[in-house]
Amino acid sequence: MASVTKSKYNVYTGHLDKIMRLAVVSDLHSRRGMDVGGIIDILKEESPDLILMPGDIFERLDGKNTEGKSAGFELIRRSAQIAPVFYSVGNHENGGVRSWDKLKWSRIKSIPKYYDKGEVDRIRECGAVFLDDGYVIENGIAIGGLSSGLINEGRAPELAWLDGFCNLDIPKILLCHHPECYKKYLKDRNIDLIVSGHAHGGQWRIFGRGVFAPGQGIFPQYTSGVYHNKLVVSRGLKPSGRIPRIFNDPEVVMIEMK
Ligand SMILES: [Fe+2]
Numbered sequence: 001m002a003s004v005t006k007s008k009y010n011v012y013t014g015h016l017d018k019i020m021r022l023a024v025v026s027d028l029h030s031r032r033g034m035d036v037g038g039i040i041d042i043l044k045e046e047s048p049d050l051i052l053m054p055g056d057i058f059e060r061l062d063g064k065n066t067e068g069k070s071a072g073f074e075l076i077r078r079s080a081q082i083a084p085v086f087y088s089v090g091n092h093e094n095g096g097v098r099s100w101d102k103l104k105w106s107r108i109k110s111i112p113k114y115y116d117k118g119e120v121d122r123i124r125e126c127g128a129v130f131l132d133d134g135y136v137i138e139n140g141i142a143i144g145g146l147s148s149g150l151i152n153e154g155r156a157p158e159l160a161w162l163d164g165f166c167n168l169d170i171p172k173i174l175l176c177h178h179p180e181c182y183k184k185y186l187k188d189r190n191i192d193l194i195v196s197g198h199a200h201g202g203q204w205r206i207f208g209r210g211v212f213a214p215g216q217g218i219f220p221q222y223t224s225g226v227y228h229n230k231l232v233v234s235r236g237l238k239p240s241g242r243i244p245r246i247f248n249d250p251e252v253v254m255i256e257m258k
Contacts, residue, residue, distance in 0.1 A: 004038045004237065005249040006046070009226045011257045013192040015171040020141070022173070023048035024253035025079060026197030027056040027236025029092065030072030039237060040078045042252045050138070051079045053128065054197050055090020055149075055177030056236070063116035073126050080127025084138060087128040088145030088175035089115070090198065091152060114149075131175060133158045135165050142168050146176040146186075152215040157181060166190040173257075179222035179233045180215045187228070193257055194231045199223040201235030204246040 023043055028034070043051065057072045059065075079085050094114050113132070123130050129138075131145025144165045148157040157176075165172060172191045176182075179196035186194055202210010202223040210223030224235045237250040 003249065004042060005251045006042050006254060007225075007235075007251050008254045008256070009232055011193050011226060011229055011232065011255055013171060013257060015192055016258050018258075020050070020257045021046070021048045022193075022195075022255040022257055023051045023083070024195050024197075024232065024234045024255065025051055025053050025057075025075065025237065026177075026195075026234040026253075027090070027200060027238050028058075028072055028075060029056055029236075029238040030058050030069050030075070032068045032070075034071035034239075036071050036075040036078070039075060039252055040082075043079060043082045046252075046254055048083050048254065050143070051083045051085045052143075052173070052175055052195050053079075053085060053087040054145075054175040054195050054234070055088055056092045056197060056238075057087070057090075058119075059092055061093040061115040061119045063119055069119070073122060076123060076126040076128050085128040086131055086136075086138075086143050086145070086175060087123055088131045088177060089147040089149055090177040091149040094147065094149030133161050135161075137168075137170070140170055142170055142172045144172065144174045146174060146181070148176050148178040148181050151178045151181055157185060159185060162189070178215055179231065180213075180220075182222060182227070182231050187230070191230070193255070195234070195255075196222070196231065197234045197236050199233060199235075200238060201245070201248040201251075203243060203248065205248040210248075 133147045135144035166189045173193045174191050199213035204211040213220035234253045235251050
């Protein structure tokens with residue numbers, strides 16, 4: 001696997017007594033033969049308080065191609081030995097575009113879950129808290145996962161549960177795979193920090209800007225870094241493939257939240 005870099009950002013919420021250190025590990029797109037050692041080395045070195053995985057750790061979560069998933073499960077298992085891990089659903093875990101085309105999802109009223117329950121159990125067995133349109137409270141902090149997997153196919157995320165989450169009178173961190181949800185659904189909500197991935201940094205970066213991201217198009221707005229002291233977007237961990245990454249190394253993001 002190409003060398004993984006480390007990016008560090010600060011977010012000031014005014015709601016914490018002491019600094020929390022959060023690692024964001026996103027968009028691995030686990031494939032056969034991947035080595036996650038470099039990611040684990042960074043996590044050990046940084047020793048974060050929490051590790052956040054906002055989706056697409058796996059290419060698919062459909063109960064098939066077990067061999068291709070071993071790197072993803074290894075990453076979760078070894079991460080959970082370093083700090084508590086929180087995992088939310090990306091578009092790839094929720095079936096990806098092609099499967100949904102076949103299902104003609106637009107006629108389905110409520111969004112069915114497309115992932116394999118056995119593989120979700122395995123994520124949990126590896127030590128992660130699996131957040132699928134829900135939240136948990138960990139040491140006085142609420143950590144939620146918005147399953148925005150179908151947003152690029154024109155479906156709004158499930159927002160009903162989010163109202164209860166936003167009304168909690170404690171600091172709140174939301175994992176939401178798609179940064180394009182931010183502007184429309186999340187920007188004005190009472191959430192201290194939103195963590196996203198999906199855009200892969202815009203794949204090629206020119207003059208510090210991404211070139212293309214699915215769901216955001218050409219010269220996308222949210223691809224890397226901190227926006228409005230509220231949204232942090234990871235460039236993800238998938239190495240160069242058929243389409244190379246240019247000026248855009250895979251990264252582990254570290255956030256100091258105060
Ligand atoms: Fe994605």
